[in-house]
Amino acid sequence: MKKLLLFFLLSSSTAYAQRNFIIDETVFGPSKFAPKTIFGMQWTKNTDQFTHLDATYQNLVSRNAKDKWSENVIANTKDLKSALEKVIIDDKYSLKSFPYNYEWLDEDNIKFQIAGEKNRFDISYNIKAKSAKILKTLPSGLENTEESTHTAYLIGNNIEILTTAGEKIQVTKDTVDGIVNGSSNTHRQEFGIHKGMWWSPNGKNLLYYRKDETMVTKYPLPQWDTRIATIKNTRYPMAGMKSEEVTLIVFNTETKSYTTLKTAEPKEQYLTSVTWDPSNEFVYAGVLNRGQDHLKLNQYNAHTGDFVKTLFEEKSKTWVEPQHELTFLPNNTTQFLYQTDKEGYNQLYLYNTNGKLIKHLGYNDIIVEDFKGFNSNGTKAYYVGVTNKGLERHLYAVELKSGKTTQLTKTNGVHNATISPNGNYTLDQFSNLTTPYKVQIINNKDGQTKSIFEASNPFEGQINMPKIEFKEFISPDSKTPLNARITYPINFDSSKKYPVMVYLYGGSHAQMITDRWLGGVGYFDLYMAQNGYIVFTLDNRGSDARGRDFTRVTHRQLGEAEIADQLVGFDYLKSLPYVDKENMGIFGWSYGGFMTTSLMTKHNSTFKAGVAGGPVMDWKYYEVMYGERYMDTPQENPEGYKKTSLLDKADRLKGNLLIIHGAQDPVVVQQHSMDFVEQCIKNGIQVDYFLYPTHEHNVRGKDRIHMYDKIAKYFDIHLKK
CATH class of the missing domain: 3.40.50.1820 (Alpha/Beta hydrolase fold, catalytic domain)
Incomplete structure (x- = not known):
């Protein structure tokens, strides 16, 4: 009877425990009530195996199709700490869980970053040997880093490079207020701009934006944190007024020489979709007029800066809005994918470097939202596309030669999915109106699915949820x-x-x-x-x-x-x-x-x-x-x-x-x-x-x-x- 009474009391208290949000939870609720998720999901190289952290965040587990995706612990935080103690000698760092931001280098080695008090380390860790190696060491606190063989970063409005030999190269030395180098805040980050520096594929040349906004009006922003208020000025080009002037410059780390791309007049134009050619010989840039209704995709010689040719042009009675860099095919460096909505929906177009359109790879009215890459032999491309009148996102595979497109995820909702290296399986994460978070594996040959994880409703029994x-x-x-x-x-x-x-x-x-x-x-x-x-x-x-x-x-x-x-x-x-x-x-x-x-x-x-x-x-x-x-x-x-x-x-x-x-x-x-x-x-x-x-x-x-x-x-x- 006592047990029955206790159960009744507990049940009653649970039933009446549900409540509404307090005002603080309008801000902190999304983290407090976030559905449980799986962290660090990655396909391993050349296999039908993927890995992720377990529920304790202390172990890296592997799942393989051959053993029906059952969990197998392959690494743990304790062994990783022991390995790191042998290679990081003179710095303090914290490792409370297994790093979730790792990536596979090959079947046995992962790569991740760890921050110490003095330095930031790029680490490779061999899962089988339980040994670690420092791949790169960088001072802590570097801002806006762009990494390749060497590392470029910003100090204020100037660029500095730290070479693999530890040499510092000051690329720019501008002191004039309004001259900004290497910043992603160029053209106010419109046109898909998310970076201001690009290393050449061989890591020898750094391409960067140089923004001259000395002619742009200073706009005063009052600051109230001193007894006498001060003014902080920001360069703010209002509609119809003078805008910034931007150029693209190539810095050669071996010769220490500079080459400015001859992007021509007028100076008030937008330079977008900046991409290195795989050969290291050329740079591509979309040159968009200030009126934003005429785009030219141009090719420039990276060594002389000379204009080579216009591959194609895009015009509109309203506006043209480039949002993406070019994506070169892994097995054909003379062909690339270009994204545009010129025919109604943002889709993929296959061009060659002569500017010839080879294939429109669009599918119905699907909008390409997130390009996911290629299969191992470069014959297919994958992307997450918008469908169902904008409500849903699904993963699609398109054959580059024929244009045949296959929808790989089917359950209604918003999906973020990746393909195994050999293309046999899809690792699918999704949610919908009533599903907080679910992970499943899809067999791409027969469409069969296997649920790996499904989060419970985080509000159940706690919060009164409206319909x-x-x-x-x-x-x-x-x-x-x-x-x-x-x-x-x-x-x-x-x-x-x-x-x-x-x-x-x-x-x-x-x-x-x-x-x-x-x-x-x-x-x-x-x-x-x-x-x-x-x-x-x-x-x-x-x-x-x-x-x-x-x-x-x-x-x-x-x-x-x-x-x-x-x-x-x-x-x-x-x-x-x-x-x-x-x-x-x-x-x-x-x-x-x-x-x-x-x-x-x-x-x-x-x-x-x-x-x-x-x-x-x-x-x-x-x-x-x-x-x-x-x-x-x-x-x-x-x-x-x-x-x-x-x-x-x-x-x-x-x-x-x-x-x-x-x-x-x-x-x-x-x-x-x-x-x-x-x-x-x-x-x-x-x-x-x-x-x-x-x-x-x-x-x-x-x-x-x-x-x-x-x-x-x-x-x-x-x-x-």
């Missing part, structure tokens, strides 16, 4: 499907009425709704749903992962098609009997702040309250690279800029609007919101304003909890009866 549901609408053009998501209040009762919070972004290169765990919903959305709100989000035209035409409809008129699509969703909400249409709120950040303010002014009868974070209020204040792609310059498109500006529409503001801005914002400068507030004052319109003095474009860390608490309370004050 999340996908919706689909048709845009006002009567032909374009739009994805939406509704998160319902806890204990939803359709006979009651609930206030609404719309959360939106609406801009390019972002997608809010995918068929991943929880449907991509954020923890603040969940928090608001738990506190009695219907939370609604819709991906309008102009957002990501739906193809060229879905995006280009916004050209020269940002906010028009996007708002028209959002209104379709709002009309649906207002038609629902359980929606309190008199108490609807809207919240968005950055582009979403622009959308929020646009809706609170241009369609001012829909929302009773809104929160606009870091909002663009006038596109003429935004930077050149992003702004001119969509709007052209203010000189070229004065009507478009006037129509999208919110500064002359402040008098239309109705309802309660809270504007939040970071005082150090270098992306959407504070001038946007300050000028809008000034217009509200002049028109006798009340508006609420809150500044985060030490933050940039996003409010981060513990202060983000403060921000979410403020937003939640703002909606509670104005939307709850």
Whole structure:
């Protein structure tokens, strides 16, 4: 009886232990309640075997198809520590678990990095011999490293190289404010730019960006951390104003000579898709005009800098947006893959180095999102592609010769998968709306699957979780499907009425709704749903992962098609009997702040309250690279800029609007919101304003909890009866 009573008490306490999120968990919840995962999954070389860390993170385990994927411990942290003690003598380091960022060098050896107090070590470890070897030693604290035979890194705005012999070579010595070398922050990281230096395949030549922004206007950012406030200037090229001038330079580590690629005039152009030829003789660069509607893929002689030829050109009535470097075939160094959406969807095109198109490797309307590489003999390429109207991601294999494409993952959801070296198996990780995380092996010959790991629901028995549901609408053009998501209040009762919070972004290169765990919903959305709100989000035209035409409809008129699509969703909400249409709120950040303010002014009868974070209020204040792609310059498109500006529409503001801005914002400068507030004052319109003095474009860390608490309370004050 005592055992039965104890079981009853435990069961009762468990049943009533479920709770809602506290406000702190809107920020720290994603890590606190993350589904359990498997770390360090890697295929070994030339086998049908893969490895990963076990649940303790102390052991490296192997799974092989021949023994039905059962676990076999092949290495452990204890043995690894013993091996490292023999090779790292004069430095202190910490190794609390087996390194998950390892990679296989061959069937017996792995490679990984470990950081000491003085140095960072590249280590190889022989699994069978249990022995370690230092492959490279670098001083700790090097920033923006680019590694090959030698290592290049940045010191401020200059480049230095540390050779394998320990020699330091100062590549650049610029001291002029506004001259920046080797930085990934070139062209403000648009056009897929993620690095500013590239080693040649033989490791002898370093190609790098040299950015001259001395002619770009300095924009003042007040700093509040001293008794007398100071000014930190950032170079900010606003739409229609003078932009930076960029060149590409090759530094030869043997001769210490410099060669500037002759990318020609005008100086205000964008250099993208930078790629070395496998021969080390040439460099390829996409030269995009400032108007961003004409791209030339050019070849240059790496030794003389001379222009060799234009392989092909790409033009558009809207914009051309290169996002990727060239990918050369492993077994044919005269052929490469190029990605473009010129025919509607970002797909693979096989070219040769003469510029001849050999094969369009696209498949239906699938968008290539993540190129995964080639099979061992270089006859197939693999990529993760977007499908099902943008909701899902799947792994595809394409035969380079025939173009035949096969979808390798089938379960609905968002997949991140890799292929075994011989192509026999797919190691598949995925989630969907109701599946937190699952790992499975797929036999590529017969399609049979074997589950390796499936995470449990991390909220089970702890958190009251709202119902999340996908919706689909048709845009006002009567032909374009739009994805939406509704998160319902806890204990939803359709006979009651609930206030609404719309959360939106609406801009390019972002997608809010995918068929991943929880449907991509954020923890603040969940928090608001738990506190009695219907939370609604819709991906309008102009957002990501739906193809060229879905995006280009916004050209020269940002906010028009996007708002028209959002209104379709709002009309649906207002038609629902359980929606309190008199108490609807809207919240968005950055582009979403622009959308929020646009809706609170241009369609001012829909929302009773809104929160606009870091909002663009006038596109003429935004930077050149992003702004001119969509709007052209203010000189070229004065009507478009006037129509999208919110500064002359402040008098239309109705309802309660809270504007939040970071005082150090270098992306959407504070001038946007300050000028809008000034217009509200002049028109006798009340508006609420809150500044985060030490933050940039996003409010981060513990202060983000403060921000979410403020937003939640703002909606509670104005939307709850």
